[in-house]
Amino acid sequence: MATIASTPGASTPGASAPGTTARGRRPSGERTALLGWSAANLLILGISLVPLLWLVSLSFKTPASITDGSFIxxxxxxxxxxxxxxxxxxxxxxxxxxxxxxxxxxxxxxLGSMAAYAIARLAFPGKRLLIGLALLIAMFPQISLVSPLFNLWRQIGIFDTWIGLIIPYLTFSLPLAIYTLSAFFREIPWDLEKAAQVDGATPLQAFLRVIAPLAAPGMVTTAILVFIFCWNDFLFAISLTSTEQSRTVPAAIAFFTGASQFAQPIGSIAAAAVVITIPIIIFVLLFQRRIVAGLTSGAVKG
Amino acid sequence: MADIVLDHVTKRFPDGRLAVDDASLSITDGEFVILVGPSGCGKSTTLNMIAGLEDITTGELRIGGKMVNDLAPKDRDIAMVFQSYALYPHMTVRKNMGFALALAKRPKDEINRKVEEAAQVLDLTEHLDRKPAQLSGGQRQRVAMGRAIVRSPKAFLMDEPLSNLDAKLRVQMRTEVSRLQNRLGTTTVYVTHDQTEAMTLGDRVAVLRSGRIQQVGTPTELYSRPATVFVAGFIGSPAMNFVPATLEEGELRTPFGTITPDDRQRRLLEGWNGGAAGGRSLIVGARPEHFEDAALEQVKDRPGPRFTVTVDVLERLGSDSYAYFTVAGGRARAADLEELAHDAGTVDLASGDPQIVARLDAVSRIREGENAELWLDTDQLHLFDPDTGRNLDAPAAT
Structure with a gap:
């Protein structure tokens, strides 16, 4: 999985083309390219980081100085x-x-492991349909589900409960999990399972003792992607909860009131946003290679 | 240990493809049997059916006298060595070799003892605590063998276990496999597409072609009395030469000259009532070693046709030389031969006059690019029916 270069700035495709004939020109060409890439990277980094840093800055400001406009x-x-x-x-x-x-x-x-394992290993009728459906669900606009779910959840009594949020989260994260995991399972040689079977393993033992340990990187990747999806969700959280009993942070932030009745809650909102961003940042930094591998799954060797 | 019996076993895949067609084979206890054939001939499918990794469509498979058609692989007590070795990458060599015993819930000290014994035999003791990724190809291959022998199973099944090794190591491991099997005396079924492996390893060899067993016999039988053109062409390296011939007035007209059949051949030809259309043309097969430089002392007075050819290429191997030349008279045609050419990848070359290989004594003075007179030992010729591909010498229907 080390095949994916995480820093495009390190390679300079523009300057690396010709062979020995261009040796005299190469250093200056390379330097220009390096400069160009660095500038482009800095620009993109700046654009994407400024709002985040602004948020951090806000979270450390006193209510009075929130609107003073200074970055630090x-x-x-x-x-x-x-x-x-x-x-x-x-x-x-x-x-x-x-x-x-x-x-x-x-x-x-x-659940995703089981489905992905079946998809990667078995030829069963309706397999293509299953894959197609999973993809369809993943592409489905979430907003269109919100109001029917709201009504349905209230009628069957799981409105404003954990389970009421877990179900729609599974709906949208399972296809992702199945896709990522089946790509990982496909990379595991089938001979290993045959060997385990001949060695006397039941299909379950073969899965648990041979396949699952080998697919562990894939499972970690999938877990991270799913966790981030659930952690970040706002739409379902705000629509399907009504009390502290099950309201998640992204939704709760919208209910912040500020220290006093007259103070604006901007500082608290910023602080809460920073707090819930921290786990994501840690995850991404620790597992960035795996996440990239998961997103480009298929090009990966488990 | 046990015998393995395939009783009219057929495998048809769900898409309708017939992989193994009515295969019957009886492997006695302790025997080393090779399944050999070109790729796609059904040999691996046959092995997988014995292992229980593929279902049997019809027919019966018995291991140790017991019908095992519906038994799961784990209940058949057989060990398998895979072409890819299929070592568990996350386990050490010790764990790999002991996995089957651990699954069988054997006591720890027994597992350890057996693994160490097997490691000793295979010279793996110092690698026991390494992972497969840290081992060389040959060592991995030995671990795969070790995993099989640790269990003392009823039978070993080997699916091209040596084909991932480089040529030199393969020859070395070949003798190793042979020694191991002799020592353990366990029934072994070994699949390969390499006829040299088949000839050197097996007590008996079964040649398969598109799902059908063509001939079963000892290596010597297959070599000296091939039942069909296919077996004749597949077994032996370099391969047997085939040329068309016609039978006229009791004599064979071949590109090598007119051959007067000896008593054995005459009997065969008389018993043969011509091809399907009553034709009198047949295929003559001659092994490379049945040619000789006509100038040499040892063949001077022996009967047989002498003919002059231009040697295109001469390969001197020291012990003997291979002379390559072409003869006029067209190419022998049979479905078997086309399939062999497909397998060898020489189908594009199959036009014009056939190339003949002759193995000559090293003292021969024949030189490349020059005309040479060669002699053919006609006693050894094989005669084949071009329509059925059968050797006239073979008993009807195997």
Whole structure:
């Protein structure tokens, strides 16, 4: 999985083409290209990082200086962070977010593994249909599901519960899991299972003791992708919850009121946003190679 | 240990393709049997059916006298060595070799003892705690063998176990496999597409062609009395030469000259009532070693046709030389030969006059590009019916 270069700036396709004849011109050509790439990278990095840094900056500002427009806070304060962790609105939401995202992830990986294993290994009638349906569901506009789900959930009594969020999360993350995992399973030589069977393993033993350990990188990748999807979701969270009982952080942030009745909650919102971004950043930094591998799955050797 | 019996076994895939057609083969206890044939002939499918990795469509498979058609692979007590070795990459060599025993819930010390014994035999002791990725190709191959022998199963099934090794190692491992099988005396079925492996390893060899067993016999039988043109062309290296011939007035007119059949051949020709259309043309097969330089002392007084050819290429191997030349008179045609050419990848070359290979004594003074007089030992000729591909010498219907 090391085949995917994570930093396009390191390779300079423009300058690497001709052979020995261009030796005299090469250093200067390479330098120009390097410069160009660095500039482009910096620009993109700047564009994508400024809003994030602005958020961090806001989270450290006092309510009075929120609107002063300076990038670096004049007055540093941790009051916003202290404020949100003192409120059950946020802490309870954090718990909900963690619980719902983790349960959805585990379920998606377990169910997805089984489905992906079947898709990668067996020829059964309706296999193409299943793959097609999974893809269709993944492409389905989520917003179109929200109002029917809202009504349905209220009637069957799972509105504003963890399960009420886990189900739609599974709907959209399972196709992703099945796609990613089946690509990983396909990379595992079939002979290994045959060998395990001849060695005396039942199909379940062969899966648990031979296939699953080898597919572990794929499962980790899938788990991360699913977790990020559930963790970041706002649409379902805001539509299918109504109380602290099951409201997740992205939804809870919308209900922040500020320290006093008259203060704007911008500082707290920024602080909460930073807090829930941190796990994602850690995940992405730790597993960036795996995530790229998962997104380009198929080009990967498990 | 046990015998393996295939009783009219047929395999038809769900898409309707017939992979194995009515195969009957009886392998006695402790025997080393080779299934050989070109790719796609059904040999691996046959092996997988014995292992239980493929279902049997019709027919019966018995291991140790017991019908096992519906038994799962794990209940058949057989071990298999795969072409890819199929070592578990996440386990050490020790775990790999002991996996089957661990699954059978054997006590730890027994597993350890057996694994270490097997490692000793295969010279793997120092690698026991390494992962397969850290081993060389030959070592991996030995681990795969070790995984099979640790269990002392009823039978070994080997699916081209040596084909991923380089040529030198393959020859070395070939003798190793042979020694191991002699020592353990376990019934072994070995699949290969390499006729040299088949000839050197097996007690008996079964030649398969498009799902049908063509002939079963000892290597010597296959070589000296091939039942069909296919077997004749497949077994032996360099391959047997085939030329068309016609039978006129009791004599064979071949591109090598007119041959007067000896008593054995005369009997065969009399018993043969011509091709399907009553034709009198047939295929004559001559092995390279049945040619000789006519100038040499040892063939001077022997009967047989002498003919002059231009030697295109002469390969001197030291012990003997191979002379390549063409003779006029067209190419022998039979479905078997076309399939062989397909397998060898020489189908494009199959036009014009056939190329003949002759193995000559090293003392021969024949030189490349010059005319040479060659002699053919007609006693050894094989006569084939061009329509059925059968050797006239073979008993009807195997």
């Amino acid at each position: 806070p004049n007055e540093w304060t941790l009051e916003n962070y202290r404020g949100i962790f003192g409120e059950s609105l946020f802490t309870r939401a954090l718990l909900n977010s963690l619980g719902i995202a983790l349960i959805s992830t585990v379920l998606a990986v377990v």
